[in-house]
Amino acid sequence: MIDWWDLALRLGVVLVAFLVLPLLVGQLEHKAMAHMQSRVGPMYAGGFHGWAQLIADGVKFVQKEDVLPTAADRHVFRLAPAVALLPYLIVLVVIPIAPDGAASSLDVSLFFALAVMSVGVLGSLMAGWASANKFSLLGGLRVAAQLMSYELPFVLAAVSAAMAAGTLSLTGIAAAWNPWWLLWQLPAMVVFFIAGLAELQRPPFDMPVADAEIIFGPYTEYTGIRFALFLLAEYAGIVVLAALTTVLFLGGWQGPWSDQLGWLWTLLKTGAVSFLVIWLRVAYPRMREDQLQSLAWKGLVPLVLLQLVITTVGVLAL
Amino acid sequence: MTLVEVLFLLLGAMALGSAVLVAVSANLVHCALWLVVTLGALAGCYLLLAAEFVAWVQVLIYLGAVVVLLLFALMLTRAPTGAVPDLTSSNRFLAAFTAAAASGLLIVSFAAGFGGTRIEIGSGDIGSAGALGSTLFGAWVLGFEVLSVLLLAALIGAIVLSRRQERD
Numbered sequence: 001m002i003d004w005w006d007l008a009l010r011l012g013v014v015l016v017a018f019l020v021l022p023l024l025v026g027q028l029e030h031k032a033m034a035h036m037q038s039r040v041g042p043m044y045a046g047g048f049h050g051w052a053q054l055i056a057d058g059v060k061f062v063q064k065e066d067v068l069p070t071a072a073d074r075h076v077f078r079l080a081p082a083v084a085l086l087p088y089l090i091v092l093v094v095i096p097i098a099p100d101g102a103a104s105s106l107d108v109s110l111f112f113a114l115a116v117m118s119v120g121v122l123g124s125l126m127a128g129w130a131s132a133n134k135f136s137l138l139g140g141l142r143v144a145a146q147l148m149s150y151e152l153p154f155v156l157a158a159v160s161a162a163m164a165a166g167t168l169s170l171t172g173i174a175a176a177w178n179p180w181w182l183l184w185q186l187p188a189m190v191v192f193f194i195a196g197l198a199e200l201q202r203p204p205f206d207m208p209v210a211d212a213e214i215i216f217g218p219y220t221e222y223t224g225i226r227f228a229l230f231l232l233a234e235y236a237g238i239v240v241l242a243a244l245t246t247v248l249f250l251g252g253w254q255g256p257w258s259d260q261l262g263w264l265w266t267l268l269k270t271g272a273v274s275f276l277v278i279w280l281r282v283a284y285p286r287m288r289e290d291q292l293q294s295l296a297w298k299g300l301v302p303l304v305l306l307q308l309v310i311t312t313v314g315v316l317a318l
Numbered sequence: 319m320t321l322v323e324v325l326f327l328l329l330g331a332m333a334l335g336s337a338v339l340v341a342v343s344a345n346l347v348h349c350a351l352w353l354v355v356t357l358g359a360l361a362g363c364y365l366l367l368a369a370e371f372v373a374w375v376q377v378l379i380y381l382g383a384v385v386v387l388l389l390f391a392l393m394l395t396r397a398p399t400g401a402v403p404d405l406t407s408s409n410r411f412l413a414a415f416t417a418a419a420a421s422g423l424l425i426v427s428f429a430a431g432f433g434g435t436r437i438e439i440g441s442g443d444i445g446s447a448g449a450l451g452s453t454l455f456g457a458w459v460l461g462f463e464v465l466s467v468l469l470l471a472a473l474i475g476a477i478v479l480s481r482r483q484e485r486d
Binding site for chain 1 (some may be wrong): 335348351374381382387390
């Protein structure tokens with residue numbers, strides 16, 4: 001029989017993590033990006049180094065008018081932010097932060113995570129369509145093109161980790177990890193991370209939302225709380241991508257004193273990968289559409305196929 | 319009726335209803351989005367039938383890739399943002415008849431083939447990835463390989479078609 005209190009507690013922790021971690025990443029982005037660009041970033045809100053800036057932003061977004069364009073497709077337009085955000089909440093349910101630390105121990109949790117993550121992009125497509133705005137439509141077109149190119153290397157890189165561990169369970173994969181994977185699965189890790197960035201439309205892969213040319217693409221017509229939900233989806237996506245990279249390729253909870261401090265290792269590694277996501281935004285300019293496509297098809301796909309061969313040899317020979 | 323049966327019937331009704339909406343909706347984008355509901359409800363049915371792995375593959379491939387591909391193709395060709403008046407085809411009755419005949423055939427053949435069969439799904443790993451994999455690459459490997467050759471042929475066909483347009 002399922003222990004309902006235990007389950008409720010775990011789901012509660014997931015909900016809190018979902019509400020808090022994206023804001024932490026957002027604040028980290030404000031401050032880290034500012035210092036990398038020789039600015040100080042938010043300093044006043046909340047007193048100490050602007051820690052309450054995102055709360056103030058949230059209050060501001062709630063107060064703004066929720067504008068619905070006349071030509072927009074009302075229901076789809078209203079539904080889109082929820083479709084973009086909710087999948088990331090659901091994915092968090094299967095991510096293990098300790099050997100016994102996932103809210104749900106699904107047998108095929110890796111597939112579950114990849115499947116649910118791939119639904120989130122429908123939110124951007126719905127927004128692009130429903131806004132009845134040519135910039136939004138162009139943005140939606142770019143979202144779809146980008147997703148179709150990067151979904152393949154993303155899934156294949158995850159498959160490589162699953163093959164190496166011999167299981168589709170995220171808990172099992174993290175348990176099977178050993179430090180050699182850092183070398184053996186390095187190409188898969190790089191491909192997974194880059195393709196994940198592209199799926200989140202994070203810079204340098206932010207062609208779909210390119211604010212300077214198509215004015216935030218699918219989100220052009222969004223205001224107030226719905227726009228904030230799309231932004232939140234982006235940061236929740238960073239958390240999920242970082243957590244998945246941690247669990248698949250960085251050993252999850254493994255590290256010194258992992259019996260007691262396993263959850264801390266998972267959070268630390270997730271934080272480090274999130275920082276890398278922010279760093280890449282500051283370090284690289286936006287890629288052009290044709291560069292995006294050729295990176296995916298000529299770079300990542302052959303690399304991850306080579307990785308699959310290497311993984312197969314490793315699994316069979318060792 | 320058990321809870322599982324009730325859920326199964328509800329999901330089945332949802333799949334059927336949204337499939338009808340896919341066919342009759344006047345807005346092309348709504349058709350594609352109702353298709354998402356249909357495919358999602360089907361994934362739910364698979365889940366209730368203990369075919370866990372197939373259910374998530376259904377979500378990953380159909381919801382995450384095929385629908386996106388559909389929307390992409392719509393955007394590239396016509397990109398209508400509102401309702402399209404001349405969407406209903408003139409041979410809709412023929413199409414309805416064909417669809418009804420095909421589903422009748424499928425229902426009859428499934429009922430004849432597996433009508434009385436009962437599978438105990440409480441025992442565990444019937445629909446797990448491991449069981450599915452060993453069946454697919456054991457008993458059904460020939461069909462699997464033939465399918466992959468078919469996909470390869472389609473791929474080469476697509477390359478040939480796009481190259482020919484380039485030369486003209």
